Amino acid sequence: MTLYNHEYWMAKAIQLAQKGRYTTHPNPRVGCVLVKGDQLIGQGFHLKAGEAHAEVNALNDAKKNSQDVKGATAYVTLEPCSHQGKTPPCADALIKAGVACVVFGMQDPNPEVSGRGLAKIKKAGIEVIGPIQELECEALNHGFIKRMTEGLPYIRVKLAMSLDGRTAMESGESQWITGPEARLDVQRLRAQSDAIVTGIGSVLADNPSMTVRIDSDDQEVDSKTVRQPLRVVMDTALSIVPDAKILYPTSQACVFSVEEDIEAEHLNVLNKKGVKVRFSPRGDDGRLDLLDAMEQLADAGINDVLLETGSALAGSFLQAGLVDEITVYMAPKLLGSSARPLFQLPLEAMDEAVELTLKSVRQVGQDLRLVYQPTYL
Numbered sequence: 001m002t003l004y005n006h007e008y009w010m011a012k013a014i015q016l017a018q019k020g021r022y023t024t025h026p027n028p029r030v031g032c033v034l035v036k037g038d039q040l041i042g043q044g045f046h047l048k049a050g051e052a053h054a055e056v057n058a059l060n061d062a063k064k065n066s067q068d069v070k071g072a073t074a075y076v077t078l079e080p081c082s083h084q085g086k087t088p089p090c091a092d093a094l095i096k097a098g099v100a101c102v103v104f105g106m107q108d109p110n111p112e113v114s115g116r117g118l119a120k121i122k123k124a125g126i127e128v129i130g131p132i133q134e135l136e137c138e139a140l141n142h143g144f145i146k147r148m149t150e151g152l153p154y155i156r157v158k159l160a161m162s163l164d165g166r167t168a169m170e171s172g173e174s175q176w177i178t179g180p181e182a183r184l185d186v187q188r189l190r191a192q193s194d195a196i197v198t199g200i201g202s203v204l205a206d207n208p209s210m211t212v213r214i215d216s217d218d219q220e221v222d223s224k225t226v227r228q229p230l231r232v233v234m235d236t237a238l239s240i241v242p243d244a245k246i247l248y249p250t251s252q253a254c255v256f257s258v259e260e261d262i263e264a265e266h267l268n269v270l271n272k273k274g275v276k277v278r279f280s281p282r283g284d285d286g287r288l289d290l291l292d293a294m295e296q297l298a299d300a301g302i303n304d305v306l307l308e309t310g311s312a313l314a315g316s317f318l319q320a321g322l323v324d325e326i327t328v329y330m331a332p333k334l335l336g337s338s339a340r341p342l343f344q345l346p347l348e349a350m351d352e353a354v355e356l357t358l359k360s361v362r363q364v365g366q367d368l369r370l371v372y373q374p375t376y377l
């Protein structure tokens with residue numbers, strides 16, 4: 001089979017994997033197609049943690065279509081697993097089904113797998129080809145890969161700004177800079193994230209709920225299966241008011257504070273309401289250590305963080321080297337020179353400038369969606 005064919009079928013597997021974009025957490029998004037004699041005989045993707053993996057769904061699909069999988073080629077966006085997790089190893093299922101060849105997109109970064117799935121398949125005499133379209137396959141799972149390899153979530157900062165780079169008026173007023181289409185796009189970004197992180201400043205100023213709100217007729221996200229991400233507040237001195245909307249339901253919320261900085265009485269009030277407060281040490285700047293907080297989130301299985309906050313906390317995340325991606329919605333408005341900037345960064349000379357790489361540009365309604373990556377990565 002030519003490389004062209006491999007890329008064609010892997011692209012199909014990637015499309016399938018994307019169907020799990022809103023549901024697989026904390027598992028990766030994975031797609032699989034089974035091909036025999038240039039015909040697709042089975043397809044599947046991973047939908048939900050605890051349920052069948054992509055390969056097993058594809059094998060079941062072939063069976064349902066009365067297709068014989070013996071001698072087929074399996075295209076999988078991620079190395080088939082070799083371990084017994086919540087489900088049995090996919091490598092074993094493919095071997096048992098008698099596939100002749102496995103083409104994979106990328107190795108599984110999970111230390112429980114990382115190469116063992118491919119080794120098992122090779123040992124069974126099955127041809128293994130790959131990685132194929134590795135960058136595209138990695139793009140499905142930036143968060144899962146970062147958590148597995150660095151013990152940190154993938155952190156995407158979302159900001160809305162005017163053409164003159166302002167995110168709020170001097171008073172803090174910021175509703176609404178962007179149009180309805182961009183705001184819907186943000187809801188989809190939230191729905192793809194495992195946690196929404198914000199700062200106490202934004203909570204006290206706007207009392208946001210930070211929930212995902214998807215209409216029942218949404219073209220992209222199924223409003224019935226949409227998952228509510230964890231809502232997280234960075235609040236060094238624990239100043240959050242007990243009835244802040246973001247805290248409810250408390251099962252899906254948590255607050256990070258510095259233990260020495262808080263009032264025990266206030267902690268009691270919050271605990272009684274069921275609010276989970278986590279502690280992080282003080283960082284070099286005297287404020288909560290953001291790196292520690294993010295490590296705690298990764299330990300709790302958070303792959304993808306969406307940081308929706310004001311310019312001060314966004315600037316601190318950037319300076320801590322924690323930002324993986326910046327998504328900016330730019331509105332056709334001018335907010336004037338006294339309005340607040342995108343990031344608060346105390347820079348003076350040109351050589352201190354934070355360099356960014358432009359990754360994509362898209363028009364969303366009347367706004368532009370710009371995606372950047374800091375070059376410190």
Ligand code: AOF
Binds near residue numbers: 027045054055079108
């Ligand atoms: C695959 N195909 O579709 C997925 C894989 O607890 P479990 O059994 O669901 O296993 C989760 C781990 O399996 C996950 O951390 C990752 O290493 C791998 N995910 N592997 O072969 C799939 N979702």
Ligand code: ZN
Binds near residue numbers: 053054055090091
């Ligand atoms: Zn598996």
